[in-house]
Amino acid sequence: MTASSSRSSPKVFQVGTLTYSISGVFALFIWLLWGDFCFSLMEVVWNSIIPLKIKELQAPNWVIGAIMVSIPQILNVLLNPVISTASDRCRSRWGRRRPFMLAATPFISAILCLIGFSPNIGQWLHGSGLGNLTGWSVGAVTVAVIAVLIFMFRIAELFVGTVFYYLFNDVVPLQFMARFLALFRVVGTGAGALYSYFVFPHALEHMRLIFVCVGILYFVGFVMMCLMVKEGEYPPPTPLAEKSKGRFAAVRLYFKECLHQKLHVLLYLHLMLWTMASACSVFMVFMNLSLGLTLQNIGTISAAVSVASALLIYPAGVLADRFHPMRLMVWIKFVMVVLTPLNFVWLFTNYSPSINFWILVTLNVIALPMTLIYQATLMPLYMRLFPREQFGQFCSFIAICMASVGVAGGLLGGIFIDAMRKIFPDSLFGADYCYRLIPAWNLFFLGCGLILLALVYKEWIRLGGDSYKAHSDLDSRPD
Numbered sequence: 001m002t003a004s005s006s007r008s009s010p011k012v013f014q015v016g017t018l019t020y021s022i023s024g025v026f027a028l029f030i031w032l033l034w035g036d037f038c039f040s041l042m043e044v045v046w047n048s049i050i051p052l053k054i055k056e057l058q059a060p061n062w063v064i065g066a067i068m069v070s071i072p073q074i075l076n077v078l079l080n081p082v083i084s085t086a087s088d089r090c091r092s093r094w095g096r097r098r099p100f101m102l103a104a105t106p107f108i109s110a111i112l113c114l115i116g117f118s119p120n121i122g123q124w125l126h127g128s129g130l131g132n133l134t135g136w137s138v139g140a141v142t143v144a145v146i147a148v149l150i151f152m153f154r155i156a157e158l159f160v161g162t163v164f165y166y167l168f169n170d171v172v173p174l175q176f177m178a179r180f181l182a183l184f185r186v187v188g189t190g191a192g193a194l195y196s197y198f199v200f201p202h203a204l205e206h207m208r209l210i211f212v213c214v215g216i217l218y219f220v221g222f223v224m225m226c227l228m229v230k231e232g233e234y235p236p237p238t239p240l241a242e243k244s245k246g247r248f249a250a251v252r253l254y255f256k257e258c259l260h261q262k263l264h265v266l267l268y269l270h271l272m273l274w275t276m277a278s279a280c281s282v283f284m285v286f287m288n289l290s291l292g293l294t295l296q297n298i299g300t301i302s303a304a305v306s307v308a309s310a311l312l313i314y315p316a317g318v319l320a321d322r323f324h325p326m327r328l329m330v331w332i333k334f335v336m337v338v339l340t341p342l343n344f345v346w347l348f349t350n351y352s353p354s355i356n357f358w359i360l361v362t363l364n365v366i367a368l369p370m371t372l373i374y375q376a377t378l379m380p381l382y383m384r385l386f387p388r389e390q391f392g393q394f395c396s397f398i399a400i401c402m403a404s405v406g407v408a409g410g411l412l413g414g415i416f417i418d419a420m421r422k423i424f425p426d427s428l429f430g431a432d433y434c435y436r437l438i439p440a441w442n443l444f445f446l447g448c449g450l451i452l453l454a455l456v457y458k459e460w461i462r463l464g465g466d467s468y469k470a471h472s473d474l475d476s477r478p479d
Contacts, residue, residue, distance in 0.1 A: 008212075013173040021303050025176060028229065032168070032180070033187045035225030039164065042108065042218045045210060046115065046153065048195075049203045051282055051371075052295075053118075056141035056204060061283065062414030067147050068282045069410025072154045072381060076403040079155065081396060083162045088237065095231025097167040102226050102344035104159035109219035111153040116211030118145045122452035128369050170231055184311045193306030200299035258397040263463060266456045267385065271398060272405040273449035274333075279409025280438045288360065290432035291346060292353030301357075309372060314371040324466060325381035330457050337446045339367060343439035350430065385475055387470040416441055 012019045020028065047068070054064050081101065090096040114121070120141025125131075130141055172180050199210060259265055288298050318329075336437060342363055342408035351359065386394040 010333060013175060015171055015173050015232065016234070017036065018171060018230065020173060024172060028171065029176075029180060029183065031225045031228045032172070033183060033451075035164075035222055035229075036184055037191050038189045038218045038225075039222035040188040042112065043161075043212055044192050044195050045199075046112070046150070048135075048200060049210065050115070050146060050206060050240065050286070051285060052149065052203055053207060054211050055286060059143045060414065061141070061417040062411055063143065063257070065279070065410035065412075065414030067143075069279060070150055070407045070414070071147070071410075073403040073406035075151075075154050075158060077400055077407070079158050080162055080403070082398060083159055084166070084396065087163045087166060091234060091237070095170070097163050098226045098229075098231060098235060100159045100163045100165075102223065103228070104156045105219055105222050105330060106157040108153065111149055111217040112215035112218065113158060113212050115146065115149050115153070116215070117206075117209040118142060118149060121145050136457060145363065162335070167229070168232075170234075171229060182314055185313050187305040189310045189313070193303040193310070194301040196306060197303035198299075200302070201296035202292070203295060211395045254397075258394060262396070263385065263456065263459045266459055268398065268401045268450060270449050270452035270456055272401050273452060275402045275405045276409045277442050277445035277449060279406065279413035280416070280441050283412075283413065283438060285436055286432060287435035287438055290430070290435050291356040291360075293349075293357060294353075297353075297357050303362055304361070307370060308365075308368055312369065312372050313376075316369070316376040317431060319373055319376070324458055325384055327459060328373065328377050328451060329381055332370055333446075333450055335451055336367070336370050336374070337443070337450050339370070340439055340443045342366070342373055342448055343442075346436045358459055368479050378388045384468070385470060413441065 011022060013022075013025055051068055054067065087096055089099055090099060092099050094102070119142055122145045123138055125145065126136070126138045126141045130136070136144070168177070168180065168184075185318050203210065207265065285298060289295075345359060346356070382398075384393060398431070417434050417438070420437045424433050424437070426433060
């Protein structure tokens with residue numbers, strides 16, 4: 001082939017056994033991003049509406065924390081490693097990722113529709129004798145229905161939420177991965193912005209319609225993506241460990257390797273405290289409502305934050321690339337802790353709803369750049385601190401640690417809010433004043449987490465700082 005003919009040949013991009021032209025890459029992006037749009041809407045709907053509905057049914061805050069945080073995190077700890085391993089080893093004519101997503105999608109969509117009808121189901125069950133049998137009110141029965149449906153939904157959703165992200169590594173050409181992930185985050189935040197501005201203000205009055213429409217959209221859209229995105233062929237999975245080595249030998253080795261180095265242990269503890277700090281985030285919507293804001297106000301702020309995030313995602317990534325993630329992480333989290341007391345502005349003074357709206361806008365504007373840089377820095381930090389050959393193993397251990405803390409945090413956060421209501425009763429301090437103390441919870445755990453991060457930094461410096469290299473060999477790692 002001559003040089004001129006070589007220049008005129010269309011360029012081909014390869015991922016395993018898959019090959020794409022530039023138009024094929026474009027089509028791949030379109031379908032994956034369309035699936036991301038449907039997936040993001042599904043995730044934001046149940047996370048935003050269910051707490052409002054449970055609160056409307058007069059359930060205590062610990063129940064909200066258990067249903068929204070603890071139950072999903074327990075299932076995450078139990079099922080995530082199993083699903084991930086099964087997907088890695090799956091071999092079928094549909095690939096190793098799509099079978100899990102296709103099998104779970106109908107259940108996710110059906111349960112979303114049932115959640116929309118949960119008030120009707122609760123009323124029917126109460127009237128059919130369950131109320132007399134248990135002594136529960138209609139609201140209590142409805143909360144129980146929602147809890148059962150969320151339990152079932154989370155099991156099905158984990159089969160998609162766990163595997164969906166693995167699909168990218170299997171089908172997206174490496175040359176385009178960074179650009180795809182940037183677009184992926186933009187689409188997700190864009191979907192959240194549209195939902196927050198146009199749909200969330202009507203969350204309670206049109207709950208049934210919202211869940212049914214999103215359930216149908218998710219089913220149609222996600223199945224379309226699974227059918228249009230093809231997986232290649234994979235080599236046979238590595239043989240499982242011999243039984244003679246013991247059933248729990250692999251588990252013991254897993255924990256031994258993940259906990260071998262002091263640097264990693266300190267990082268786990270830091271992330272666990274940081275996770276505990278966010279345990280009360282599910283109650284923030286009630287704090288905003290206590291300030292006199294409407295769902296329309298809250299949705300408008302959330303939409304504006306999402307749009308700004310979409311515009312700033314790429315610059316945040318550029319900044320994260322220019323500095324070592326460890327140093328940048330320390331500075332970013334220090335600033336985040338320093339800014340947290342700004343949220344105490346409502347502890348001693350009541351402002352009008354319009355002033356509260358603009359205070360919230362200002363606080364979000366101040367915090368947004370720090371949040372985006374933190375998100376852009378986190379994965380590069382993991383890549384610098386964990387051995388490349390076992391990167392997935394160490395990331396899965398982080399997920400287990402954070403989910404385990406989330407289980408306790410969901411319950412403890414709700415108990416904290418209920419305790420604050422007794423200490424600061426509504427009759428003396430105004431309706432739902434207890435939610436204004438959420439920043440105190442955040443500040444305590446963020447501060448403790450910052451101390452652990454300082455210890456992580458100190459240990460990193462001891463191991464060489466910028467010259468530190470993670471090792472995959474257990475015996476060669478520094479103690």
